[in-house]
Amino acid sequence: MVPTPGPRVAEIVLTESERAELKGWVRRRKTSAGLALRARIVLAAADGGSNSAVGQRIGVDRSTVRKWRNRFIEQRCDGLLDEPRPGRPRLVGDARIEALITATLETTPKTATHWSTRSMAEHLGLSQSMVSRVWRAFGLAPHKQDSWKLSTDPLFCEKVRDVVGLYLDPPERALVLCVDEKTQIQALNRTQPIFPMLPGTPARVSHDYVRHGTSSLYAALDLTTGKVIGSLHARHRATEFLAFLRKIDTTVPAELDVHLVLDNASTHKTPAVKRWLTSHPRFVLHFTPTSSSWLNLVERWFAELTTKKLRRSTHRSVRELNKDIRAWIDAWNDSPRPYVWIKTADQILESIGNYCQRINDSAH
Structure with a gap:
């Protein structure tokens, strides 16, 4: 058929x-x-x-x-296209929405530094829920504030190209180490017992604490492997930095050059440090621009140390604090995770240039 x-x-x-x-x-x-x-x-x-x-x-x-x-x-x-869905007609028109957005962006209340949903609702005669919905829809959050700072280093571009070039194309037969110190790490203990987490209840600690001294951590992050060389000291002077350089010198195989990425702290440029570097020519220093700690990858490792260990730990002495930090570094080095830099120097400089342009435009 x-x-x-x-x-x-x-x-x-x-x-x-x-x-x-x-x-x-x-x-x-x-x-x-x-x-x-x-x-x-x-x-x-x-x-x-x-x-x-x-x-x-x-x-x-x-x-x-x-x-x-x-x-x-x-x-x-x-x-x-989707057809309009049936429902209650809008009670707040476009003009009032525009007035709300304009007031949020261009004004502040007389009695505060920023608007809240309650104060804005009273100011414009709207409901709190309406103010909240509009703010969410347009990504407005008056209660939040971020910080920023542009480097004024006259050699900013040259230093960015130097450091980023080192990250993206490390030299052969050399080790690239990102170096910095985390100073004034406090050994803190809570004044009352810590209550552990329970179903429906987070862990709880007393808001006050007792200080038991401070410690300073010098760290060098291996760009390729992610391993860390660490050294703890009671102070953070040029003397301690010089001792840390000696530790790096004994740790890194003698046949490799050592490129250090570090900031412009005065302890890194003393006559004693310069004399030591002169007698150890395999060490090459690459300084990040001023106010540009984001360019040093060891800062990312310091952030992990803080969030995963220091922020919620308690210590009754500096010795106990140092022991805890050393144990954390050893555990990290057992399974290190290198940080991979992606952006080129041109992309970074273009992004900063665009940001500066927006700032200049907003001032007029």
Whole structure:
């Protein structure tokens, strides 16, 4: 028996502008998933084939293909857009939303440094929930404040290119170490017992504490392996830094050059340190720009030490603190994780240049 052919599907012929708009909906990251799928269906249908064949290529049912094929033929691209959903009409118009955003960005209350949802609601005669919804929708958070600082180092560009070039293309037969000191690490103990975490209740500690002295940690992070050479001292003078250099010298194999990335602290440039470096020519220093600690990868390791060990630890003496830090370093070196630098110097300088341009533009 010869099968009877199915109904002939409606043919879709796209104009150049329609095809460009549909492809834009498919590629654009902010397009809703539903609209992107409908655009793909129409584009596939325009290439030819039955509803079943198009559905198999797209991964949807043929009835879905039929629906959006017919909708497009009737209304073109407008037929693929979501229709307004029924519901209560908006009580707050665009003008009041604009006034809320403008007031948030350009004014402050008389009795505070920033707006709260309550104070803004009273100021504009809106509900707190409305203020909160608008702030969330536009990414406004008056209660938050970030910090920033641009380096004023006259050799900023040269130093960025030097350090980043070292990260992205380390020299052969050499070890690159990111060096810095974490000073004034306090041995703190809580005044009352710590209550452990329970279901529904976080761990609790007393808000006050007793100080038992401080320690300073010198650390050198191996760029390639992620291993750390550490040294703890009671003070952080040039004498201690020189002792740390000697420790690095004995730890690193003699056949390798040593490139150190470090900041511009005065303890790194004393006459005694310069004399030692002169007598140890395999050591090469690369200074980061002033106010640019983000360029030294060991700062990322210090952040992990702080969040994973120091912030919630208690110690009854400096000796106990030092023992804990050494144990943490040993555990880290058993399974080190190197930090991978990705951005080039040109990308960093371009990003900072754009940021400076935005700052200048906002001042006018």
